[in-house]
Amino acid sequence: MRKPFHHQFNPDQDEKDWNGQNDRVKIQPETISFATKVSEMALKILKGVWFFSMLALLVIFFYVYAGLPENVMLWDFPQQLALSRSGLFYVAIVLVALVNAMVYLVRQVAGTQTGLTSWFYGMIATVNIFLIAVLGFIHVFNGGERYDYSRMAPAIYGSIILVSVWLISWPVIKIFQKISAK
Numbered sequence: 300m301r302k303p304f305h306h307q308f309n310p311d312q313d314e315k316d317w318n319g320q321n322d323r324v325k326i327q328p329e330t331i332s333f334a335t336k337v338s339e340m341a342l343k344i345l346k347g348v349w350f351f352s353m354l355a356l357l358v359i360f361f362y363v364y365a366g367l368p369e370n371v372m373l374w375d376f377p378q379q380l381a382l383s384r385s386g387l388f389y390v391a392i393v394l395v396a397l398v399n400a401m402v403y404l405v406r407q408v409a410g411t412q413t414g415l416t417s418w419f420y421g422m423i424a425t426v427n428i429f430l431i432a433v434l435g436f437i438h439v440f441n442g443g444e445r446y447d448y449s450r451m452a453p454a455i456y457g458s459i460i461l462v463s464v465w466l467i468s469w470p471v472i473k474i475f476q477k478i479s480a481k
Contacts, residue, residue, distance in 0.1 A: 338413045345420040352427035353399050359431050360395070363438040364388055371441055391434075398426055418469045425465045429458040 364384070371387045373380045382390070405419045432454040439446050 338417070342413045342417040342420070345417045345424070349399075349402065349420040349424040349427070352424040352431075353395075356395060356427045356431050356434075359434055360391060363434045364391075366438060367441055368443070371437065373437065373440075387437075395427075395430065398430075399423060414472075415469075418465075418472070422462075422465050422469075425458070425462045429462050432458040 364387075367384050367387070369384050370381050371384055373382060402420060402423050406416050409415045409419070432451075436448075436451050436455060439451060440448065
């Protein structure tokens with residue numbers, strides 16, 4: 300006769316079943332390798348997302364740069380801030396290079412932690428999306444056409460929210476893993 304359900308999973312008991320085998324649950328090595336493969340697949344997917352976001356950022360940057368006037372106005376209120384077209388080019392190229400080079404630095408520091416590396420690839424991809432939105436705003440602002448700039452707000456704020464949510468997700472994931480491990 301079988302034990303009642305609530306007595307079957309008592310971790311303090313080390314009883315044998317009718318076959319003389321231990322009642323405890325055994326984790327198969329295939330389960331561990333499956334979890335590793337899922338983690339490696341997430342890393343590969345986020346690497347691809349990061350790579351394509353970087354390519355999109357560069358393509359949009361060169362498109363925006365081609366249409367900018369010689370003096371680029373970054374904002375107009377309360378005090379006007381303008382930059383030369385070549386100055387904006389070099390500042391943007393250095394910013395894009397530094398932000399995207401951090402991926403390689405974190406990958407070297409993190410080592411075999413595929414979770415952190417995957418998360419950081421996604422983080423840099425969201426930063427690239429934010430930079431695309433900012434470049435779009437600079438393009439519209441300096442385009443010389445009449446445009447309602449409030450229509451750019453969803454893109455700018457949406458990308459800021461995306462970066463913020465992604466930034467907060469890593470501590471939340473670690474806290475959830477710590478709670479679920481108990």
